[in-house]
Amino acid sequence: MFDMGAKPKSRRKAVARRSKKAGLPPGTLVYTGEQQVEAVRITIIDYDEQHVQEKQVASTEECFPFRETPTVTWINVDGLHDVSVIEKLGKAFDLHPLLLEDVLSTAQRPKFEDYEKHLFIVLRMLHFGDDLPAIETEQVSLIVGPNFVLSFQERVGDVFDFVRDRIRNGKGRVRRFGADYLAYSLLDAIVDSYFAVLEKVGEKIEDLEEELVRDPNQTTPRRIHSLKREMINLRRSIWPLRELVNGLHRSESTLITKSTSIYLRDVYDHTIHIIDTIESFRDMISGMLDIYLSSVSNRMNAVMKVLTIIATLFIPLTFIAGVYGMNFEHMPELRWRYGYAAVWAVMIVVASIMLVYFRRKRWL
Amino acid sequence: MFDMGAKPKSRRKAVARRSKKAGLPPGTLVYTGEQQVEAVRITIIDYDEQHVQEKQVASTEECFPFRETPTVTWINVDGLHDVSVIEKLGKAFDLHPLLLEDVLSTAQRPKFEDYEKHLFIVLRMLHFGDDLPAIETEQVSLIVGPNFVLSFQERVGDVFDFVRDRIRNGKGRVRRFGADYLAYSLLDAIVDSYFAVLEKVGEKIEDLEEELVRDPNQTTPRRIHSLKREMINLRRSIWPLRELVNGLHRSESTLITKSTSIYLRDVYDHTIHIIDTIESFRDMISGMLDIYLSSVSNRMNAVMKVLTIIATLFIPLTFIAGVYGMNFEHMPELRWRYGYAAVWAVMIVVASIMLVYFRRKRWL
């Protein structure tokens, strides 16, 4: 969960998640995310080239029969707060305790691990929309076995609907290929969703650039700073992806077929593209505060010029008026017939000289 | 498409292109660039050492006969908005769906991919002239087979005319060598055209440096910022080229003969040269805003000095005048014969002391 202008509670929480586990033996299953009340929702999609079966199950045990079938089975778990569900699935599918621990620690750095009997992928799903003040992130874990994919999400709602549709309608290659292709499809869906997020962020950057040029104000530096912080967080979520996808692509695991591997190269290209974009965004933001400061300096300069012109123009004139306001008995000028007019003339000359000087200095 | 001072619509679009594809199965052919109305233009140049044949074809099918001939065939497609054309060519030349998808996604990062039966190169062509406010970029895809080269461009108009002339006139090595040399020639033409763009950018930088020294004004920081952003974009288009050309040069594909490989090393050198130049430009631009800020500071300093000199000179004098403007009944000075003259004397002395002080401080 990133904050954009909002209070930066989340980062504190991310580290806190870890620190509240301190002291427990490794492999202990503790959910470190926010506690939630709704029930965990488990959905199963089982398919091969001929048929598709889709159902939402009430108990973990209903998943077990699918374990041994030759068809591809995708078990998706929304909600991680019920540790027993994860535990039972872990036992049924023979998952390593450290893997389960990672599924539940919802502040994982994206990574790929090869557990020989299955592959483990953990990464972040980003949500960002007009209704959201800040980017929200959610941890997604994928476990890829010979003929099954388990996916774990923190909350209901994801970017996998397109994949589900394709499975249901038998569109694309997904029905013909195995579990590895399904995993690739899910990974691809997540990576593709990053482009939408980056598009929104790009808009924010452009709005800020516009504001910088059109109407910089006192809150601008704060906004630049929070955008910068957001980029720091975004980058931290996405950089490790490069290594993840590359590891998967170069993996010698027998769980990944050669035909899927070529698709992973494609995902890798997208990841590089996303990282490039983030770096460009960072570069763009990095110079913004300097532009702001130069605009503040310019305004200060303008203010100073007005002050200087007015003061420089009238202070000498006021002095002249002050001189003839003195009460000496013997001030011959005061008695001259055209003394008053002469003083005005002097004052106008002085002022004119000043104005010419200012014009030469380009202050007017 | 880069913007130089213009509105940064294009970047948003670049990401947008991607995001509108989200959810489609991989390999789905969707053109992500700007929709265009004109028809797709296909031109064929077929040649060997003895003869040249050049024609513009109306339908994709006319290309197919050239597939099997032993002569070198260059099929150039201007315009990507008619997906069916790409699809038919793809089938005819047995191209991988992911390759076709990349041809149509016009925000690709430059890359080289070896599909065994053919090589795939995607990079950007830059246009920048006196009539253009900003650098415009266009995606060019090259597919190199054993005896054919397919090139795809977004728009009519390219930098390949020199290559065409050489083929027509039988100048240079191009007619004697194979499809790989043709591909090299096209690549070389694109890379060479970058030098012209960099030359223009170099002129912009120098103009800005001149302005910085001669006449910095309030729009200068904005201009520096937009130049900087342009360099960020340019760099992003060109950096991956290094890897591309190197990959091609080191490729073990049988499609590239050894004699062509030595020419690719030359293109690689040019690429390094271009990247060096871009980095130098970035370095030059990076210090500009500081120079601007120091000039703003200097001007502010000058303004402050004028204000200080005038105020410091006249405020004490005005005070003296004020004193003798008081209406006390018992002010002996007012009645002195030379009181008025004495006051003038005092004021002149005070002013002189001030002026000496300012001169010592080097404010005058």
Next chain:
Amino acid sequence: MFDMGAKPKSRRKAVARRSKKAGLPPGTLVYTGEQQVEAVRITIIDYDEQHVQEKQVASTEECFPFRETPTVTWINVDGLHDVSVIEKLGKAFDLHPLLLEDVLSTAQRPKFEDYEKHLFIVLRMLHFGDDLPAIETEQVSLIVGPNFVLSFQERVGDVFDFVRDRIRNGKGRVRRFGADYLAYSLLDAIVDSYFAVLEKVGEKIEDLEEELVRDPNQTTPRRIHSLKREMINLRRSIWPLRELVNGLHRSESTLITKSTSIYLRDVYDHTIHIIDTIESFRDMISGMLDIYLSSVSNRMNAVMKVLTIIATLFIPLTFIAGVYGMNFEHMPELRWRYGYAAVWAVMIVVASIMLVYFRRKRWL
């Protein structure tokens, strides 16, 4: 020992520790930390799957019998100032002189060294709490043999209590596995404790960000600087950890079993996570001073505006009043019936024009 606002004595000391050893032959045992008066405390925990024995011993010699037993023996030494204790243990367990020297030089850079017969790990334990003004660090050395672990700490008090509890209660894997798993557990406990420290540091950063936005004052830059310095020190303590854990994980030593190695990969992930967090913190802090400077500039701007408004408004009016304060005999206006009212009218008009101008300039 890091200082956070406190006087930076410690760093000087860290280097001093080294420099006071200069000239002694390598392998000479000199304790380079702060001298302490309390006695060295040695505690032994000896266990296998069936039994646990725990005792605090008075003399070093009591440790020796455990050397040869097949059970896992953990000898923990609190306090390094009694060199003879270290020396005797060194002889008894056949430790290399350079290793012992490193145990006693309490400003070691974290590192892992393979001495074939045993593994040597040295790293830093961090303490940071509400009662501490700054992060305090302490050197911890671990020596891992075939069936023993020696741990050396500078002071009583550590983060190993969870591990002790698990051994006592037979919880987790620790009782079933060997000395390498114990070493892993200790390493894991230290690395986990870093998360708590980072959490506190994260809070400090957020407090400072709050202050920066709400109420920046003259001490803010100093605080930013000291936080920055703290991050420099923290980073220096933790960066080498990456190499350490990686070295251990990839080590081909027979002292580390394959089942423990997978747990070390987990520690490695945590280390990367911590380093990522530190880098993010650094990035966040790096921009803070610029935000502060922009806020100072803004305030200066505001001050200047008030001055300019007041001065610009009243200086011309005062001039007008000064003109009619002159004592010329022939000043027709002074005799007019409505001269006084007219002057007021002029002054109000002038002031109004000024105010309109200020409003246009958005200074009001």
Next chain:
Amino acid sequence: MFDMGAKPKSRRKAVARRSKKAGLPPGTLVYTGEQQVEAVRITIIDYDEQHVQEKQVASTEECFPFRETPTVTWINVDGLHDVSVIEKLGKAFDLHPLLLEDVLSTAQRPKFEDYEKHLFIVLRMLHFGDDLPAIETEQVSLIVGPNFVLSFQERVGDVFDFVRDRIRNGKGRVRRFGADYLAYSLLDAIVDSYFAVLEKVGEKIEDLEEELVRDPNQTTPRRIHSLKREMINLRRSIWPLRELVNGLHRSESTLITKSTSIYLRDVYDHTIHIIDTIESFRDMISGMLDIYLSSVSNRMNAVMKVLTIIATLFIPLTFIAGVYGMNFEHMPELRWRYGYAAVWAVMIVVASIMLVYFRRKRWL
């Protein structure tokens, strides 16, 4: 050609050189440097351990007899504008067209290329002296064959006189060793000449540092900027040298004997030393503008203090004088016997309080 304060024409030209070749087939020989009128000058030095022969030839053909002799032949060409000369030499010595093209493109990045039958080295010779406003660079190409070295320079005048003298006088190893040692000697002479240039640049930096401390003025930032730009260019000329010399040193070409290889390691060390120096210079220059800005800030501060002291001292006093300049009929103070003296007393007290305040603030 670098500019130091002078107009940056040269860089533009460097890129321009490339761009004017755009469209020509690769290997086309076009001289891209400045056109010159004088004739190309070719000098031959032919030697072995016993004899030396030195002559300046009128036509290219006179070089050919030396091609086959077993003695070492050094053919030096000053001036590249007569393409036919280069072309004939190229044919006679069987040089690759791309190599010849590189000799003539005088904006090459320094590089080393192994053409099997001969080695190709291209790098830049720097000239910088008290009589030159800026560093001038010239491209030097060396072609090393089994018993000949061809060297091409843009202009007459080089740093090879020491080498010539050594050959003439039979001093050093040069006469005993082969063409590879001659090539090394030339390379070494060029690299050694860089030290002299760096020495001059170092003096410029020190002069600027002096100025910064002693008498910073408005042109200082501009000078810093142009020095910085010069370093960017210098670095660009010299960085690739590292790779060049390393490539040569590690080359497996039979043209380089083992005994020469050890000397190349020495040149490599010098190159690293030069690069180190350039990096240090860059580091030194990078902080200069900040020092300048802080000095500007300090001066501004000093100016502000003077203004504030004068204004703060006299504005209240002027107010007091103004009060008693009012013309109210009922102002009892005006009639007091010691009213005038009392006002003076009040004013002196007020001024004294101000002065004490300023002294406390350390403004005086």
Next chain:
Amino acid sequence: MFDMGAKPKSRRKAVARRSKKAGLPPGTLVYTGEQQVEAVRITIIDYDEQHVQEKQVASTEECFPFRETPTVTWINVDGLHDVSVIEKLGKAFDLHPLLLEDVLSTAQRPKFEDYEKHLFIVLRMLHFGDDLPAIETEQVSLIVGPNFVLSFQERVGDVFDFVRDRIRNGKGRVRRFGADYLAYSLLDAIVDSYFAVLEKVGEKIEDLEEELVRDPNQTTPRRIHSLKREMINLRRSIWPLRELVNGLHRSESTLITKSTSIYLRDVYDHTIHIIDTIESFRDMISGMLDIYLSSVSNRMNAVMKVLTIIATLFIPLTFIAGVYGMNFEHMPELRWRYGYAAVWAVMIVVASIMLVYFRRKRWL
């Protein structure tokens, strides 16, 4: 020789040393350091496990008998200005001319070179004390043969006394081990002495930090800059050490025994520690100027506030006084009984409003 506030003559000299050798054939022996008048001092320590012999010799020839003895011989040469001494030793011990050249070029970058028959190490010895205004450096060359070590220093006075004592007293391992251990001991002594220098530098940094917080003044930026420059130079002397020691440690030379190799790993650790410290120092210094600038800004702000308060308070009051100083015949207020008191009341009200406003703005 580094300068800390002193004039930067030395750097210029360092490059100059090189440039004065330009044109001489490689391997020519020229001393490039400062010329000195005292005689070169040669001392020999010859030892094995049983005996030690130590003597100062008058002529180079006295060293030769020790060449062939099986005992370890350490020949130390203080002073390099007598080239013939170096030349004779070079011949006697069969040293490569390039090696001798490097010994005499006293601006060498630290490096390690394997000449098969002997190893060559060149590095810098640093001197820094309370009596020295700046760090002084001196080049030390070590040549390690099968049973001898030659060490060359520029001046009398070194950090090797501890090593000499250990040899004399037979303490430590040095007497039992061979020439490689002696070389290690010398290397270790030099690296250890760096810690003392870093400690002093650390003190300087802390003093500057104190000053920055307590009493920043106009010379502070200059001091920061010179400290920064010193770090640049220090870094340049020490960075290459890493490679040097690593090269030595990983060297496959038979001159280094395995037991010494483990000690070299220890030196490597120290080198990394030193480099870490230098990097931390650089990080600390890098932010200092910003802190200084923020403090200057703050002071400027304070000055501005005082000016603004005084001016804003009195300018309107002076205006009011000015109005009633006008000499119009018809000014009814002037005749009112309580006109004068009313004006005072108005002025007090105006001033009070101002003061409340200032207090709200927190300027008071």
